[in-house]
Amino acid sequence: MTAALWYALAGVGLFALGLYAMAVHRHLLRKILAFNVMGAGAFLVLAGLARRAPEGSADPVPHALVITGIVVTVAATALALVLMLRVREATGAAALPEDRPD
Amino acid sequence: MASAVSALGWGVALILLPLTGAVLAFVLRPLATRVGVGTALATTLATGGLALALVETGSGRYPIGGWEAPLGIALAADGLSLLMLAMTAAVGLAVSLYVPGYFRDKPRASADFWPLWLFLWAGLNGLYLSADLFNLYVTLELIGLAAVALAALAGSADALAGAMRYLLVSLVGSLFYLLGVALLYHAYGSLDIAILAEQVAASPPVWAALGLITAGLLLKTALFPLHFWLPPAHASAAAPVSALLSALVVKGSFYLLLRLWLTLFGAEAGGLGTLLGLLGAGAVLWGSLQALRQTRLKLLIAYSTVAQLGYLFLAFPLATGLAWGAAVYLALAHALAKAAMFLAAGNILMFGGHDRIADLDRVAQRLPLSVAAFALAGVSIMGLPPSGGFVGKWLLLQEAIAQGAWGWAAVLVLGGLLAAAYVFRVIGYAFTQAEVPQEPHAVPATLGWIAFLLALGAVLLGLVAPQPLALLGIGAPLGEIGTAP
Numbered sequence: 253m254t255a256a257l258w259y260a261l262a263g264v265g266l267f268a269l270g271l272y273a274m275a276v277h278r279h280l281l282r283k284i285l286a287f288n289v290m291g292a293g294a295f296l297v298l299a300g301l302a303r304r305a306p307e308g309s310a311d312p313v314p315h316a317l318v319i320t321g322i323v324v325t326v327a328a329t330a331l332a333l334v335l336m337l338r339v340r341e342a343t344g345a346a347a348l349p350e351d352r353p354d
Numbered sequence: 355m356a357s358a359v360s361a362l363g364w365g366v367a368l369i370l371l372p373l374t375g376a377v378l379a380f381v382l383r384p385l386a387t388r389v390g391v392g393t394a395l396a397t398t399l400a401t402g403g404l405a406l407a408l409v410e411t412g413s414g415r416y417p418i419g420g421w422e423a424p425l426g427i428a429l430a431a432d433g434l435s436l437l438m439l440a441m442t443a444a445v446g447l448a449v450s451l452y453v454p455g456y457f458r459d460k461p462r463a464s465a466d467f468w469p470l471w472l473f474l475w476a477g478l479n480g481l482y483l484s485a486d487l488f489n490l491y492v493t494l495e496l497i498g499l500a501a502v503a504l505a506a507l508a509g510s511a512d513a514l515a516g517a518m519r520y521l522l523v524s525l526v527g528s529l530f531y532l533l534g535v536a537l538l539y540h541a542y543g544s545l546d547i548a549i550l551a552e553q554v555a556a557s558p559p560v561w562a563a564l565g566l567i568t569a570g571l572l573l574k575t576a577l578f579p580l581h582f583w584l585p586p587a588h589a590s591a592a593a594p595v596s597a598l599l600s601a602l603v604v605k606g607s608f609y610l611l612l613r614l615w616l617t618l619f620g621a622e623a624g625g626l627g628t629l630l631g632l633l634g635a636g637a638v639l640w641g642s643l644q645a646l647r648q649t650r651l652k653l654l655i656a657y658s659t660v661a662q663l664g665y666l667f668l669a670f671p672l673a674t675g676l677a678w679g680a681a682v683y684l685a686l687a688h689a690l691a692k693a694a695m696f697l698a699a700g701n702i703l704m705f706g707g708h709d710r711i712a713d714l715d716r717v718a719q720r721l722p723l724s725v726a727a728f729a730l731a732g733v734s735i736m737g738l739p740p741s742g743g744f745v746g747k748w749l750l751l752q753e754a755i756a757q758g759a760w761g762w763a764a765v766l767v768l769g770g771l772l773a774a775a776y777v778f779r780v781i782g783y784a785f786t787q788a789e790v791p792q793e794p795h796a797v798p799a800t801l802g803w804i805a806f807l808l809a810l811g812a813v814l815l816g817l818v819a820p821q822p823l824a825l826l827g828i829g830a831p832l833g834e835i836g837t838a839p
Contacts, residue, residue: 260540264533267529271526280518283522287526287529293533297537301537301539313545320488321491321532324495327499328499331521332522332525335502339511339515342511342515348518
């Protein structure tokens, strides 16, 4: 087990946890947080696997990718939060129609 | 090589033009419509320029900033990307000319629409021209975010909830794709599709990447049973937005899946192609049956999109050049026909103030051009000759029969019959009188004409079939397989 593999496994674990939370939680804020956990998992896999050669220096390309990915995630999270607030304004609940207890 | 680079100069313009237009339309809000229509015309011309250059020089590759892969990020164009770009330009220009009339009493909605739509156009063009897996991820996200914001523009509770669900689905799909890309990068140390194509071999990381990328893109393409988010989002948006979402946005992720499948995964996929075909068949049957059950016109059209997307996936189990060509052809025909249907539905909605199918109230006599557009688009959706939909389905059917795959052939025929049932159901109500008389509103004639011309384009596409299929042969990946019937 190399360190890179540990990071990658932890990343996959986070990704799966986020996906599970996305499926089971009803509140939109929790879904948005779950998406961020999934994103962190994917980035951890990318950054962890950057250590390709055990003795060599880290590969910079995945780091650049992760930074770009974080920027995209921030923008997406901002849009999701605004939409969540608008949904709550329009319907009175920060949840999707199928998740509202009636 | 120098001429191939200059051909891709048009490609750079295809990304920069809408991007600049989007920023200008955002900053100069009062002038947004003029900026938007001007940008749409310029982008369409640039697409024409790229087409002419590519026909002359064959496929092209453009290293941005002079840095070639693996260090730099390259743009690339071939016949497949050219046809998708042309589809985007045709539908995009029509919708851009439709919007000023549709939003004429809503300057705010109009000013919000233009920057988002131009960003979306830049994202789509970027997707079709990118040759780098991570660049493709960024364009996927650009497309997703712009499309979600457009879907939310209508502002109703339904539209907002639909957009929210769409956003979550789109983000999860992108992350699946990104995780797959991370595995591919780890295994081969490159993100360039052409470089990867030479190296990819059957191994566990490639299988995992194949599964993750396919799952993410299927979610974004709304293939049955992952289609749950599409009908509410597409049906509750404003009509021109619905047209863009159904005609163009879902095609973006389909294109990416098709390209990766053809260049990277085809040989490694094994039985996955059959699974995609089965899901496609499920989409055709389930989407059509759901469309038949709808009481609202726009929901009917949205479920019809679910069904029509299913046909595109019938090419995966057949997996020959002819089948791929047929799928691309169906995607083109569907883009024109579905945009025409949604724009016609927008006119009907504007005219009567509702889209309840049972209360259409003799709309055929009072809005003849829009109903004609709906019917003509329906001809292509059903797959009757001589429409583009007919050619695509005929080629698929021919291929299915040649391979003795009678199951796929039966799905093709049954799907056409179901489509005929839901199209004629709408047209029937368009001729009959509703029980409650309604107060009609005037609809500008140009709106009817634009829908009609799009539908006419979908039908005429069937008469010029050899040309687009020949264009598909420019460069890899379809050039080598051969798509000529």
